[in-house]
Amino acid sequence: MLGVIVLLLVCNFIDCTYKAVDELDVYKYVGDWYQVYQDKFNLIFQEKGRCSRAHYKLLDDGRISVLNEQIDEDGKKDQITGYAYYKDHDCCGYLTVQLRDIPEAPYWVLELGPVVDDYYDYSIVSDNKGLSLYVLARDVDRFFKLYNDDVMESLQELGFNKFFNKPVIMNQTDCSI
Secondary structure (H helix, E strand, C coil), rough: HHHHHHHHHHHCCCCCCCCCCCCCCCHHEEEEEEEEEECCCCCCHHHHCCCEEEEECCCCCCCCCEEEEEEEECEEEEEEEEEECCCCCCCCCCEEEEEECCCCCEEEEECCCCCCCCCCCEEEEECCCCCCCCEEECCHHHHHHHHHHHHHHHHHHHHCCCCCCCCCCCCCCCCCC
């Protein structure tokens, strides 16, 4: 617990030099994603889960419904719901996410992969402080075959190379329960 408090205090002094993407077509962003990388900061929330997936759907009011699920370390399905939206006059890759029973948080889309079958093929997501890291892919095998090296280079350039935010592979094997 003390480690979490120290980390949160440090967060106030971290300054990120990156920005979100200038263009984000939400119609190409919605759908199913597999999380291929996380960071140590995410372990606070996701613990030792595996097979993390996100399901996004555009709602009539313009918000995006969010269903995040994973298999927890006991082999049980764990999920949380919420929504993402543009707060105030934000646009582009600067979204805010509100998950059940958790304070709202920045959801910044930092990089998008090519469009395949009308959807972005991967996405690099963080917050405004560079604490959290979510690398999402439509197809895990295709990601590691085609994009992994370029994404790892991007993550290095974006500053995801510190103890707490260095990329950690999300286990996407044995995902049926």
